[in-house]
Amino acid sequence: xxxxxxxxxxxxxxxxxxxxxxxxxxxxxxxxxxxxxxxxxxxxxxxxxxxxxxxxxxxxxxxxxxxxxxxxxxxxxxxxxxxxxxxxxxxxxxxxxxxxxxxxxxxxxxxxxxxxxxxxxxxxxxxxxxxxxxxxxxxxxxxxxxxxxxxxxxxxxxxxxxxxxxxxxxxxxxxx
Numbered sequence: 001x002x003x004x005x006x007x008x009x010x011x012x013x014x015x016x017x018x019x020x021x022x023x024x025x026x027x028x029x030x031x032x033x034x035x036x037x038x039x040x041x042x043x044x045x046x047x048x049x050x051x052x053x054x055x056x057x058x059x060x061x062x063x064x065x066x067x068x069x070x071x072x073x074x075x076x077x078x079x080x081x082x083x084x085x086x087x088x089x090x091x092x093x094x095x096x097x098x099x100x101x102x103x104x105x106x107x108x109x110x111x112x113x114x115x116x117x118x119x120x121x122x123x124x125x126x127x128x129x130x131x132x133x134x135x136x137x138x139x140x141x142x143x144x145x146x147x148x149x150x151x152x153x154x155x156x157x158x159x160x161x162x163x164x165x166x167x168x169x170x171x172x173x174x175x176x
Contacts, residue, residue, distance in 0.1 A: 001097075005070040009105060017144035036070070036087055037079035049084040058097045064088055066102035081113065103127065123159045 002022065007017030025033040038047035045069060050128055054065040066088060071081045085100075092100050104121075111121075130138065 001066065001070050001072070002050075004072065005068055008070070011164035030139065033067075036084055038075075038084050040075065040078070040080075046078070047080040047084055047087060051088060054095075054101065056098055061096060061098050063097045063101060064092055064100040066100060067101065081110070082117070085117065 002017050003012065003015050006012045026030065026035055033050060033052050035051070036049045037045050042047045048068065049066060050068040051064050051066045053062045055062050067080060069084060071078075071084075088100055091097070104114065
């Protein structure tokens, strides 16, 4: 269904996910991706939600970031999308998560549905993405011998920690 979603979002050539990658992400040793599948009366998959945890440093608690919500065209209007969102909202409340976030393409007709359930668009934050060659160029800065230069590059002395402290923060892979 991820490839179906990519086609719906007018970018099928950008989706390179394999079944093996998805299986590893969901069921590997340390999964960081979670998912739900909506099925019809015959047990056939008609929708899916893929999500992961985010964290609000201001609230001090996790939330759910909904990466993908997709309902097959024949099942739209059946309640499958609502059921998937109800389950994610239930998980948030049950686990004490403060919020459920997702992005929607500006042309997606599901925006009306999201508004109808009380979701509001956030227009005060501008999304940024670093990918491809710019991502690799930035990563190459890690090879600098003097990490203090990185602090100067990132924050010209406005309270950034010294270079020796830059690597003390959690790397996201369970290591410090």
